[in-house]
Amino acid sequence: METILKSAKKTVVISPDNPTRIIGERINPTGKKRLAASLLEGSLEIVEKEALEQIEAGADILDVNVGAASVDEVDMLPKAVKLVMETVDVPICIDSADPNALRAALEMHREMAPEGKPLINSVNGEEERLELILPLVAEYKAAVIGLAMDDDGIPDTAEKRFAVAKKIVDRAGALGIPPEDIVIDCLALTVGADSKAGLITLGAIDMVRSELGVNMTLGASNVSFGLPEREVINWAFLAMAIQLGLNAPIVDAAKVREAILAADLLLGRDDYSMRYIKAYKKRIKK
Numbered sequence: 362m363e364t365i366l367k368s369a370k371k372t373v374v375i376s377p378d379n380p381t382r383i384i385g386e387r388i389n390p391t392g393k394k395r396l397a398a399s400l401l402e403g404s405l406e407i408v409e410k411e412a413l414e415q416i417e418a419g420a421d422i423l424d425v426n427v428g429a430a431s432v433d434e435v436d437m438l439p440k441a442v443k444l445v446m447e448t449v450d451v452p453i454c455i456d457s458a459d460p461n462a463l464r465a466a467l468e469m470h471r472e473m474a475p476e477g478k479p480l481i482n483s484v485n486g487e488e489e490r491l492e493l494i495l496p497l498v499a500e501y502k503a504a505v506i507g508l509a510m511d512d513d514g515i516p517d518t519a520e521k522r523f524a525v526a527k528k529i530v531d532r533a534g535a536l537g538i539p540p541e542d543i544v545i546d547c548l549a550l551t552v553g554a555d556s557k558a559g560l561i562t563l564g565a566i567d568m569v570r571s572e573l574g575v576n577m578t579l580g581a582s583n584v585s586f587g588l589p590e591r592e593v594i595n596w597a598f599l600a601m602a603i604q605l606g607l608n609a610p611i612v613d614a615a616k617v618r619e620a621i622l623a624a625d626l627l628l629g630r631d632d633y634s635m636r637y638i639k640a641y642k643k644r645i646k647k
C-alpha cells in the first residue's frame with residue numbers, strides 16, 4: 362500500500378516497507394501566540410522560518426495550518442501554501458476545518474505544482490464532513506487524512522475507532538478514491554486523563570494495519586499532554602505505534618526524529634544503520 366505525495370520537484374512514498382515519514386507540525390498557530398498574531402497582521406515571515414527549520418530537522422512533508430481566531434483562512438491558507446512551496450520542495454499537507462479554505466489552497470497547489478499531489482488534513486466519519494471533503498479529494502486527486510471519529514465523538518474503544526476508519530475508506534472507495542489515498546489517524550489522547558488512552562490508540566492502529574492495510578498518521582505528541590518530560594513519553598509511544606503500523610506521524614521533527622530513526626533501525630528499515638548514523642553525524646557537527 363503506497364501513498365504517493367508530490368510537490369513540484371519531490372515525491373514522497375508512505376508505505377509499510379519504507380522508513381517512517383515525518384509530517385512536520387510546526388506551521389500551526391495552536392499554542393503559538395506569536396505565529397497567531399503575525400498571521401492576523403497578514404505576515405508569513407514565521408511560516409517561512411518554520412518551513413526551513415523543519416526541513417533542516419528532517420521533516421519529509423510539511424503540514425500547513427493557519428487556523429486561529431479572526432484569521433481569514435480562505436485568504437491566508439493559499440498564501441501560506443504558496444510560500445511554503447516556494448521555500449522548500451517537500452510535499453504539503455493542507456490542514457484546515459474550512460472546506461472553502463481547503464479548496465482555495467488546493468487551487469493554489471495545482472497552480473504551483475500541476476503534477477503535484479498534496480495530503481488534505483482532514484476528513485472524519487461525520488456524515489457532513491464525508492459529504493463536504495471527499496468530493497474535494499476526488500476532484501483534486503489528492504490524498505486525505507481520515508480521523509477515527511464521527512458524529513458521536515472519539516470512540517473509547519479500538520474496535521469502534523477501527524469501524525470509523527473502515528467507514529471512511531469505504532465511503533472514499535464509492536467515490537473512486539483508492540485506499541492508498543487514505544491515511545488513517547487513530548487519534549492520540551493524553552494518558553494524563555485516562556491511563557488506557559495509549560492502549561486504545563495502539564489497539565486501533567494494530568487493527569487498521571492488519572484489516573485495512575492502509576497507511577497511518579498520528580498527532581502522537583497529544584499522548585503526553587499535561588505531563589512532565591513529555592519527550593520521554595512521546596518517544597516510547599512513537600516506537601510502539603510505529604511497530605504496529607503508524608508510518609507518517611505528525612510531529613515536531615526537531616523533538617522526535619532521533620526516536621523515529623531508532624525505531625526504524627530496530628524494525629529493520631534502515632540498512633547498515635545508514636540513516637541513523639548519518640543523522641548522528643549531522644547532529645554532532647553542529
Ligand code: THG
Binds near residue numbers: 386389456578579
Ligand atoms: N491529527 C491530525 N492533524 C493534527 C493533529 C492530529 N493537526 C494539529 C495537531 N494535531 C498537530 N499539530 C500540532 C501543532 C502544535 C502543537 C501540537 C500539535 C503544539 N503547540 C505548542 C503548544 O500548544 O504548547 C507550542 C509549541 C511550540 O511553540 O514549540 O503543541 O492529532 N491529523
